[in-house]
Amino acid sequence: MVPLSNSRRWTLAGVLATLWLALAAATQAAVLPEDRLDVLYHSFDGGGVTIDGPSILVRKDFASTVSVSANYYVDMISSASIDVEVSGASRYTEERTEYSVGVDYLRDRTLMSLSYTNSTENDFEADTYGISVSQEFFGAMTTLTMGFSQGDNVIKRRNDDNFERESRGRRYSVGISQVLTKNWMASIGIESVIDEGYLQNPYRFVRFINPANPAEYSLEEENYPDTRNSDALAIRSIYYLPYRAALRGEYRNYSDNWGVQGENFELRYIHPVGQSWVFEAKARLYDQTQADFYQDIFQFAGEKTLRARDKELSTYTTTSLGIGISYQIRSSYLSVFDKSTINLFWDFMQFDYDNFRDARESLNGDVPAGQESMYNFDANVIRFFISFWY
């Protein structure tokens, strides 16, 4: 446990408690989330990995006081990623199923929420409980939200019945959204995450120079610290342009005690056409620095006690461009619903690694180990969904 994060957490808790006591004015009640059904197909295709499946999210309120929600989500995975190839394994398939339920209770201007999520794979089981409180004040111009969640995970390894590890993650968050003008809104959110336990991927390895043949590499297991504390701060803002369209911006800054520092920028332009169509365009940039114990290749086995070659812990940049189209179906066709839309979003993502080499090149003997070109790959992400309001 890193004292700095705990200290920040208690400072945060103190400020929040003070804020809570200081709130005296409120002129308008909060509202529950909309009653809505979303039926979504999702797909990620890139880097030798295909993940797709459905997601169904339904929400219904009762007596305008309680709103319940449920989500069924599936990832169907087929993977022959670079990590799988380098480890010598062959393409594998598996499925992840996730069930979530939530309840929101509205009292005056306060919204209280509870949630539970279960995620199951053949080698990973996760249970997450969450609670949050949201309060409107200052003439409903300001909304303060605080949340806490805890996730307990059991990690297994395929073809190894004796392998079972556990980890626990806790998240503390606080956010404020603010109406700034009659055309402009912004929000700021802070979240601290504390993970403990087995935090590495049981299928990934580090590589080191083969002492018998320095042009080749050998593999050994990764070894991560058993705690990870991180802080993220995000600012989001949306502005109504002089004509009917909106511009949305986002910035997030991230750091953790593994030495990873990251930030992402996103800009979206939302443009409706007539009463039925909404078009959206998006650009997003993410970059991060490596973890302190990351290294693409080690000189010999056991060179470092803490070691990783997970490409998600290297230094790299992700660039995304996306477009989206929503069409509101005429109510005469689906009169049982207040409103129905059909939506398609496509994101093109490019991953460019600065210090993660394409080790497949030296597997073939084309170049010596440690001198391969840097790895990169592209991915297409599709979201196709139908939404119904009632």
Add this chain to the structure above:
Amino acid sequence: MKRVIRPLLLLATAAVFNTGCSSIEPWVKPYERQRLSDPIMALEAHPASTKYINHVYEAREAARGAEGSGGGGCGCN
């Protein structure tokens, strides 16, 4: 230093909000929020879709937190 900063921060926060509640009026009235209530002005307009794309980012990038949703395994090997 932290021992000094923390109480000051709490005090300042309380002062600002107590003062704010008594002398600053909300400057955007409910009848001036027609544009803000337009569906195109939702910071996140599609909850299932947003939850999914945040999961993609979280599985492929080391950064996590302050994004709104996520969790579970990642199918990212």
